[in-house]
Amino acid sequence: MELAEKIGNRPAAKKLGLEESNIRDWRKRKGELEKMPGYKMTKRHAKPKWIKLETTLAEWFLDRQSRKLYVTTNMVKEKGMEIAAKMGIYFIDLLRLYISW
Numbered sequence: 001m002e003l004a005e006k007i008g009n010r011p012a013a014k015k016l017g018l019e020e021s022n023i024r025d026w027r028k029r030k031g032e033l034e035k036m037p038g039y040k041m042t043k044r045h046a047k048p049k050w051i052k053l054e055t056t057l058a059e060w061f062l063d064r065q066s067r068k069l070y071v072t073t074n075m076v077k078e079k080g081m082e083i084a085a086k087m088g089i090y091f092i093d094l095l096r097l098y099i100s101w
Contacts, residue, residue, distance in 0.1 A: 056083050 004012035004023045013020040026033065057080050064071050 050084070050087070050089065053080065053083055053087060053089070 003015065004027060006012075007015075009020050009023045009027070012018075013023045016023075057076070060079055060083075061071060061076060
């Protein structure tokens with residue numbers, strides 16, 4: 001941000017190999033970004049939509065992990081779909097769940 005403040009958004013973006021829109025966004029959010037801890041410079045993590053599903057799936061995963069059982073990404077997705085179906089989450093929501101996991 002300091003470079004952009006000195007030489008402008010476009011030249012700074014070009015020099016750093018970034019999109020100018022990123023520089024503009026960071027400058028708009030400068031105050032918010034400066035208040036964040038040094039290890040967290042983003043707000044990407046949304047709260048889980050289905051907390052019970054997330055908790056149940058995490059418990060299943062940790063149980064398998066503690067027993068040193070093999071767990072793949074597809075196994076986690078399939079188990080998530082199975083748990084969701086038992087909870088009555090509809091197909092369109094399951095599709096979104098499958099894609100985002």
